[in-house]
Amino acid sequence: MAKKNLNEMSFLDHLEELRWLLVRSTVAILIMACIVFFVSDFLFDTLLFGPTKPSFFTYRFFCDVSHYLGIAETICIEELPFIIQNTQMEGQVNMFVWVCLLAGFILSFPYILFEVWKFISPALYDNEKKGARFFIFVSSVLFFLGVLFGYFVIIPMSINFVATFTVSSIVKNQFTLESYIGLVRTSVLAGGLFFELPIVVYFLTKLGLVTPEFLRKYWKYAVIIILIVAAIVTPPDVVSQTIVAIPMLLIYEVSILISKLVVRKQKKENG
Template identity: 75%
Template sequence: MAKKNLNEMSFLDHLEELRWLLVRSTAAILILAALTFFISDYIFNVIIFGPTSPDFITYRFFCDLSHQLGFADNICVTEMPFIIQNTNMEGQINVLIWTCITAGFILGFPFILWEVWKFISPALYETEKKNAKLFIFSSSILFFLGVLFGYYVIVPMSVNFFASFTISTVIKNQFSVDSYIGMVKTSVLACGLFFELPIIIYFLTKLGLVTPAFLRKYWKYAVIIILLVAAVVTPPDVVSQVIVTIPMMIIYEVSILISKIVVKNQNKINE
């Protein structure tokens, strides 16, 4: 059956399209999750638990940076004074399943974007529909850059901070595996989705919900929010907070630039 034109589709037709979008996306995530099961040892031992080792690349980078800035070993990580333990009988199985599903989502993100594009493309102009490959490519790159930023910057800083933070020498840090992996997943996915901000602003500007003037007007509030986020997810030192803040500010500025370009193109079309 030929696909209906957007103007011919009822509300139920749109719901049916959305349902199949979710079905295909879920199927892709589950298939990729099943495939990642076969490399789960590498995912856990090398990737997920990598930041628990003082030899992790991020810690070595900060240690070298500390020496170059003349701070000696002030920000070098020499030990991780905590252990990760499992306290639930089914805990490790649950962790394995949900970690594979999360990995499936990350790997399948470009396919999910493709499904989303197919869903919204009928509402776009013909010239915009031709940009499907650019949309998928740029959105995927931004997402993966966000994931890498979360993994190599946010996660190590968080692990180091919480591992070394203590209110008394009587207390020993023993983190549950659910808590640790939950923190890793949240940091990675949150950063990946935050890096999608330019794409989100693009579509919001197309819909007329935001404008460059609006984004610039509330720029100072955005700065405050970003600084608060950086302060929460990083250790209490200026260097770490700056390292997290700068990429976030760049993403916000890029979003404003994209919004300007969209408005400019719309004005040309209207003329």
């Protein structure tokens, strides 16, 4: 059946298009999850549990930097005193499936963006449709940068804090597999989605729901929220909190700049 024009599509037609978007996206995730299955040893031993080892890149990097700057040796991590244990009969099987699906979602994200673009493109002008490749490329790059930020910054700092914090020497840290996977999942997805803020602001500005003045007005509140988030996911020291907060503040500033460019372009077109 030929695809209808936007003006000819009923509400049910839009629902049908949305249904197929979800179906194709789900199939893409499942395909990538199956591919990940064949490299599951690397996925789990090297990637997933990499931040649990003192030899992890982030720990070594900050240790080398501390030596170079001649600051506190406490930044160097020689041991992470905790173990990860499975407490459920099917816990490892369930975690294996969910981690493969998570990896499948991350790897198929550009295709999911392509499907979303196809869904919303009938409502766009011809000159806006020409930016499809640029939109998908920039959105994918921002998402992957956010995932890397979550993996190399948020996860190791969070693990370092919870692994070394103790209320008493009597209490030993034994984390469940589910809680550890939850930390990884939340960190990488939150990082990836937060880095999409400039794209979200772009579309909200196009729709007239957000302005640069609005973003600038509430800048101080955004800074407070970002600092609170940084304080939650990092050890209680200024260096760690700053390392997490600076990229997030830069993303917010980039969002304000993008909003300004959109408004300026709209004024030129209307003027």
